Amino acid sequence: MDFTECYQDTCSAVGLAAREGKIRQVQRLIQKGYSVDVKDNRGWNPLHEAANAGSAECVRLLLGAAENCEDYINSFTHDSETPLYLAAKNGHLRVVKWLIKGGADMNRETNDMSCPLFAAVDGGHREVVELLVRSGAEVNGTHSPSGWSCLHQAVYKGHCDIARFLASKCSLEAVDDYGITPLFVAAQYGHHKCLEILADEGANVNCQAKDLATPLLIAAQEGHLACVGVLLAHNADPNLYCNEAQWQLPIHAAAQFCRVSILERLIPVTNRECDRGEGKVSPVYLAVLSGQADSLRPLLKAGYSPDAQSCKQFGYECPLDMALWCNSWSLDNECHQTREIAQMLLSAGATVSLGMYGFALQGHVPEHLPLILEYAGLPQGDKLAELVQKALEEVHSAPYWLPLLLKAGVDPMLFLHHKMLEDADDVVLNFYLEFINWKTLPSNTLQILSRRQAEGTWIPRKHFECVPALSHLCRLAVREAVGSGIFSKTAFVQELPIPTLLQNYLQFNDIYTAHNPLPCSLLGQQI
Known part of the structure; x- marks a missing residue:
């Protein structure tokens, strides 16, 4: 059913006037005894309409005419949205002020676990966010199915000003269901300014998700060079193992996904134990396995061994063994790349x-x-x-x-x-x-x-x-x-x-x- 239009048989006259911001008409209807609490087929009453439209004067009139202001101001739509939620979502600062003054519950959640503050953060409405926080809104609650906080959402959307404001109010180390912090989110989505704000504020740059991935690993994997630079500048550890088998490092992600500029940043700061160390896996393997000749080139140039170590994790004795086998089943459009890789390994002296x-x-x-x-x-x-x-x-x-x-x-x-x-x-x-x-x-x-x-x-x-x-x-x-x-x-x-x-x-x-x-x-x- 399309709820974007108003059906005449369900929308009250007061609700329609409030939606259109017609203050005098709302006032006349109230004086004539029209109810301000009639809901339409979405569960919206006139106060929802006024709040959503941003008509602060209509909100003031409707609150004054309500028989039970406390219940009325916190009334739900069928999607469990309150007038304050709708106003915050759309960034209507004056409406939010009236609703808070009228006693609106700032922390009431919708069916999808959102709340007014989360909605304002999501929309990038900084002034509304600041007003809600100053008025006592809960800043550390979880408001998504995966357990994100408002700071997670601010960083995810890249709202730097809001992230800066919340960083001094929220828990920097709040984690979602996957053990991911706001700083991790910033690294994952490439929001290097938000990342720098959080790092400057003291957030842990070496935090690890439940699968042991680090912000540096995810930034390298996704190709966010600026984020890698911020993390390294704030002493992120490039030698922190990112899986239970203790072989995967950020340099492996950069090699696998052909993030050449990032790879060149990580090579000089990564411990060479991974090159030939027993039980480890050389990043050369990841370059070969993923068919990334451009990743292999800087590794070999920097002195990584073309022979590496025997790799039980992948079932190959050496990178050349992997390259030859991969070539044997590669698709036609991949063969040139794997031939080039084999040639590079042999040129570098592979046994x-x-x-x-x-x-x-x-x-x-x-x-x-x-x-x-x-x-x-x-x-x-x-x-x-x-x-x-x-x-x-x-x-x-x-x-x-x-x-x-x-x-x-x-x-x-x-x-x-x-x-x-x-x-x-x-x-x-x-x-x-x-x-x-x-x-x-x-x-x-x-x-x-x-x-x-x-x-x-x-x-x-x-x-x-x-x-x-x-x-x-x-x-x-x-x-x-x-x-x-x-x-x-x-x-x-x-x-x-x-x-x-x-x-x-x-x-x-x-x-x-x-x-x-x-x-x-x-x-x-x-x-």
């Missing part, structure tokens, strides 16, 4: 475990392996042998990883294994044999190849029937002499005093081009 190499070999995310090889290179010694073994276990993905590993400098002879010879498909096997001397293979290898040829699972290229060309034998000899790792370095080959065409030949570029087992689009990106 690549064999498990990461093994995951990358599967080729679920084609960018992983070339990125790792570019920035971290190949593992050394026994680790390289383990990598080769892992690769052979993923021989079905050899069209993806074989060119990349050979290009990175893995000795092709390490792949001369029965897994490669028996399980690799026809194209991959032909590609692989181009990197070795196919005429000097061991007898057991030749037996496997002969069997596959007889079964029709391998069709050798015609030139495999002949002795390799002298040029090919020469490049094999050069590779053996200097080592596959060095031989794969383009910079090394380019320093050789030979023509560019021969440099390309030494690096087997003719074979990569002619015998490419990878899809052309991927080869173009990686080789």
Whole structure:
């Protein structure tokens, strides 16, 4: 039902005149004996109408004509609103004065737990607020379903003048049902002037809500730089843990929500224990988890470790592990960001475990392996042998990883294994044999190849029937002499005093081009 208009069958003549502020008409109707206490379909009587409209003279006339002034002045609408509540809500100072003088109950609550003072605060009516407080209105009551005080509401609305007035009258540490103080509210909603007023007045800048969140944490999370500045200037503790597991700090919130300016303020004042401390969580994890490359950049620049610590809370061994896994399930529009993050971690020297190499070999995310090889290179010694073994276990993905590993400098002879010879498909096997001397293979290898040829699972290229060309034998000899790792370095080959065409030949570029087992689009990106 629409209660914004007056229905003729319920609104009294006195009520209508009071609503329109027609003082003489109200006076004439009273003199003619019209009742001043007839309610309309909202429960409003003429006094409610006059108070809501701000007609102080009508209020004075109606109070004088009431049979029982005390009951009349505190009468309720159907929403349990008193005339004083309506006047305060709309900032009608003169009406409020008349109603207080007439004995209105300043603390009577509505059905939604509000009261005249709370309504005046909410509307930003400073003079009405001051009048009500001076007249004895309760300032520390709770007037919302969540238990907010008038000071909470003043700060929430950003009414600085009212907050300044109430700060000297109200409890600064009043908490709502969530343990949140007015100062916390100021930090949460970015009202830095109100925040400064409360902090100057002595409010606790390190208060914690029931979930242990602090004003500094919430300001960092919401991106309120000015509030962060005020809090730090008033000695807010950036190292106060904000969860029961004791790892979350304001710097984590800034990293997670990409509040870069705030992050740069918090980095120099945050204890580095969170960087690699056991049981803690580096903010690097939060930047990676939320896909925030812009957050990661200042952390790494400031010296935060790209390896951090093993993170049981998130189930990852290191940030790079998290970045690679996140990349594997990211949506298309998120992939660029996660690739950039992985690249940043690798550039900063992140350690690549064999498990990461093994995951990358599967080729679920084609960018992983070339990125790792570019920035971290190949593992050394026994680790390289383990990598080769892992690769052979993923021989079905050899069209993806074989060119990349050979290009990175893995000795092709390490792949001369029965897994490669028996399980690799026809194209991959032909590609692989181009990197070795196919005429000097061991007898057991030749037996496997002969069997596959007889079964029709391998069709050798015609030139495999002949002795390799002298040029090919020469490049094999050069590779053996200097080592596959060095031989794969383009910079090394380019320093050789030979023509560019021969440099390309030494690096087997003719074979990569002619015998490419990878899809052309991927080869173009990686080789």
